[in-house]
Amino acid sequence: MISLLRNKNEEGSFTTKGEGPSLLxxxxxxxxxxxxxxxxxxxxxIGLTFSLGFTTGPNRVIAIIxxxxxxxxxxxxxxxxxxxxxxxxxxxxxxxxxxxxxxxSTTLVLLLALSIGLxxxxxxxxKAAVLVTLSIVPLFVPVVISAWAIHTFYSGDGxxxxxxxxxxxxxxxxxxxxxxxxxxTVWTSLPFAILMISSGLQAIPDALIESAKDxxxxxxxxxxxxxxPLAKTPIIIAASFTSIGILGSFTIPFxxxxxxxxxxxxxxxxxxxxxxxxQQSLVMAFIVFAIASGIxxxxxxxxxxxxxxxxxx
Amino acid sequence: MEEFMFKKSMRKPLAxxxxxxLSAIGLTVPASHAASQTIQVYISADxxxxxxxxxxxxxxxxxxxxxxxxxxxxxxHGDHDAQETAKITAAAVLHKxxxxxxxxxxxxxxxxxxxLLYRPTPGLIxxxxxxxxxVLAAGKGGIPYRASSVLLAYNSTNVPTPPAxxxxxxxxxxxxxxxxxxxxxxGGGSGYSFVQTVVDKYLSxxxxxxxxxxxxxxxxxxxxxxxxxxxxxxxxxxxxxxxxPANNAETLKDLATGLVDMGTxxxxxxxxALKAGTMPANIKVTAIxxxxxxxxxxxxxxxxxxxxxxxxxxxxxWVLSPAAQNLIVGGTLNxxxxxxxxxxxxxxxxxxxxxxxxxxxxxxxxANANDLKSKWASTVPGK
Numbered sequence: 001m002i003s004l005l006r007n008k009n010e011e012g013s014f015t016t017k018g019e020g021p022s023l024l025x026x027x028x029x030x031x032x033x034x035x036x037x038x039x040x041x042x043x044x045x046i047g048l049t050f051s052l053g054f055t056t057g058p059n060r061v062i063a064i065i066x067x068x069x070x071x072x073x074x075x076x077x078x079x080x081x082x083x084x085x086x087x088x089x090x091x092x093x094x095x096x097x098x099x100x101x102x103x104x105s106t107t108l109v110l111l112l113a114l115s116i117g118l119x120x121x122x123x124x125x126x127k128a129a130v131l132v133t134l135s136i137v138p139l140f141v142p143v144v145i146s147a148w149a150i151h152t153f154y155s156g157d158g159x160x161x162x163x164x165x166x167x168x169x170x171x172x173x174x175x176x177x178x179x180x181x182x183x184x185t186v187w188t189s190l191p192f193a194i195l196m197i198s199s200g201l202q203a204i205p206d207a208l209i210e211s212a213k214d215x216x217x218x219x220x221x222x223x224x225x226x227x228x229p230l231a232k233t234p235i236i237i238a239a240s241f242t243s244i245g246i247l248g249s250f251t252i253p254f255x256x257x258x259x260x261x262x263x264x265x266x267x268x269x270x271x272x273x274x275x276x277x278x279q280q281s282l283v284m285a286f287i288v289f290a291i292a293s294g295i296x297x298x299x300x301x302x303x304x305x306x307x308x309x310x311x312x313x
Numbered sequence: 314m315e316e317f318m319f320k321k322s323m324r325k326p327l328a329x330x331x332x333x334x335l336s337a338i339g340l341t342v343p344a345s346h347a348a349s350q351t352i353q354v355y356i357s358a359d360x361x362x363x364x365x366x367x368x369x370x371x372x373x374x375x376x377x378x379x380x381x382x383x384x385x386x387x388x389x390h391g392d393h394d395a396q397e398t399a400k401i402t403a404a405a406v407l408h409k410x411x412x413x414x415x416x417x418x419x420x421x422x423x424x425x426x427x428x429l430l431y432r433p434t435p436g437l438i439x440x441x442x443x444x445x446x447x448v449l450a451a452g453k454g455g456i457p458y459r460a461s462s463v464l465l466a467y468n469s470t471n472v473p474t475p476p477a478x479x480x481x482x483x484x485x486x487x488x489x490x491x492x493x494x495x496x497x498x499x500g501g502g503s504g505y506s507f508v509q510t511v512v513d514k515y516l517s518x519x520x521x522x523x524x525x526x527x528x529x530x531x532x533x534x535x536x537x538x539x540x541x542x543x544x545x546x547x548x549x550x551x552x553x554x555x556x557x558p559a560n561n562a563e564t565l566k567d568l569a570t571g572l573v574d575m576g577t578x579x580x581x582x583x584x585x586a587l588k589a590g591t592m593p594a595n596i597k598v599t600a601i602x603x604x605x606x607x608x609x610x611x612x613x614x615x616x617x618x619x620x621x622x623x624x625x626x627x628x629x630x631w632v633l634s635p636a637a638q639n640l641i642v643g644g645t646l647n648x649x650x651x652x653x654x655x656x657x658x659x660x661x662x663x664x665x666x667x668x669x670x671x672x673x674x675x676x677x678x679x680a681n682a683n684d685l686k687s688k689w690a691s692t693v694p695g696k
Contacts, residue, residue, distance in 0.1 A: 061403045064427075065395060067680055089691050156552075156572050176556035258556045259497050259694035273392060274499030275687040276680070 052077030093261030113193035139191035147255040184252035200234030240299040357418030414625040421614035430454030440633035455612030460649035462608025463506035494551035501561035512539030584647030608673035
């Protein structure tokens with residue numbers, strides 16, 4: 001969109017074509033922006049006002065039905081619902097579990113995706129191709145099915161326990177534990193990360209790796225100083241999308257995790273549906289939104305940096 | 314410039330074509346909701362109720378009244394109860410069509426309490442006179458059409474004599490670690506019933522009645538003793554780590570696969586599973602006392618703002634007829650009827666324990682039930 005508005009001339013300074021920003025450019029990019037503003041931005045704003053206690057207008061009906069609703073007592077609203085959530089005994093446990101699972105799963109996903117991607121890039125061959133294809137299979141399995149399959153696999157009478165009991169080993173029941181959540185989220189997030197990272201690594205020209213080898217660089221050096229820095233953008237994309245997805249996830253922690261503490265996605269659903277506390281569930285949603293925005297800012301900054309480096313900006 | 318203007322010779326046929334197609338569209342726009350012919354039914358429950366309506370009741374109703382069509386919308390486990398309640402409330406406030414004529418779901422009593430349901434009268438729904446008056450009044454506009462109760466299921470091979478009272482059950486659980494389970498109350502009614510029953514053990518009769526009839530936040534501090542008892546059971550229930558199955562189906566599965574020897578189950582889900590062969594024959598059910606596990610009627614509701622009240626009343630009346638009640642008891646649901654047993658098919662009621670619906674202990678009003686679910690989640694699992 002920015003390039004539609006301005007043109008960079010030969011000397012590298014920015015000049016505009018004609019008398020100002022191109023009206024055509026603005027007009028073409030306005031409809032999608034408007035749609036995002038109206039269908040995403042406006043509901044978020046209305047939700048924010050409801051979480052602060054504005055119970056009239058679009059929030060009238062939900063305020064009639066919900067329980068423990070705090071109405072505003074200042075011009076800017078009230079922090080009643082925010083206080084409820086922060087002082088709720090479940091919240092801190094849920095928040096820590098959510099952050100720990102997100103960080104751990106994203107790290108594991110990146111490590112696995114990098115290993116498989118690097119194996120394919122540096123060694124290649126049929127085995128690597130088969131490995132990459134297998135790791136993309138979870139993309140085609142609906143998340144509910146995979147969650148239930150993993151549950152059956154690791155439950156009290158599941159495959160793992162049955163197999164190990166024949167060898168006389170008492171394998172632990174992993175369902176209803178945070179470990180099962182990590183297994184589930186890694187399984188479902190791996191395909192996207194592998195697709196991004198392996199294609200990023202494939203795009204690095206052979207010549208760079210050859211010349212590094214000629215200079216005597218070890219495989220470790222090549223990976224750390226050449227491959228990973230050049231594939232930085234797809235790695236950051238994979239990291240941001242994976243972590244934002246895991247942050248708000250519901251199905252995997254619902255099926256595989258403990259009742260409490262649970263991840264915030266499940267807790268938001270509990271508060272909105274089972275406990276009929278829509279205002280408090282909205283507060284938790286905004287907290288997840290704030291964390292996800294932090295990740296998004298890191299993503300956008302890396303995008304701008306790489307755009308500057310490749311002279312697109 | 315000329316390329317952008319239609320040639321003069323083309324203008325007239327184009328205008329004619331446009332006029333003809335517009336009028337054709339006008340003619341084919343369907344008349345808004347042929348009001349008397351389609352009845353919109355909204356069901357918020359577990360899959361056995363969906364099967365009851367879709368496979369049993371609706372086909373039988375269409376046979377009895379061929380001029381009518383019934384359109385069933387199903388919401389599993391009441392995930393969207395809050396949204397549907399909001400939609401119906403908004404429709405009532407704005408005097409618009411709520412899109413539903415008959416509701417079968419836990420939130421009908423909430424709508425009734427808010428005055429949004431059509432109040433049934435024997436004049437327009439004659440079969441109402443066969444219903445128990447107390448149960449009908451408790452619906453606040455809702456029409457009870459079936460009942461069920463939560464019972465204690467036990468593996469008769471491993472448990473020759475099941476506990477008879479709640480105290481006996483609690484003692485059994487502690488004596489047999491890892492052999493009992495109940496699902497998390499926000500996931501299914503069978504687990505919720507166990508939680509409410511343990512909590513009720515420490516409440517007076519008057520307090521229990523208040524919690525059933527009206528919102529009572531000041532009585533909620535009295536739940537502490539019951540919740541502490543439940544918390545202490547954490548090391549004795551299945552898994553022995555304070556984790557509980559997510560919903561009704563998981564408890565039934567744990568019983569059927571032998572992971573647990575006892576669990577709380579819905580009477581109708583249990584009977585259906587036995588009939589279908591997914592529950593082994595050595596698993597039996599019993600009722601406990603002091604206090605007994607809860608049960609009660611399920612209510613149908615006709616929103617005041619429904620645009621097809623005639624059809625909805627006809628369907629509701631038919632559901633209360635002996636023909637339909639026989640299907641509810643004898644069919645795959647194995648529910649309890651709401652009309653006197655002497656009106657039903659004797660073959661169907663012979664296999665039936667004859668639980669007196671008047672004596673079923675009711676669950677709390679939804680506002681109190683929601684608070685109990687929330688308090689359980691913050692004080693029991695994982696602690």
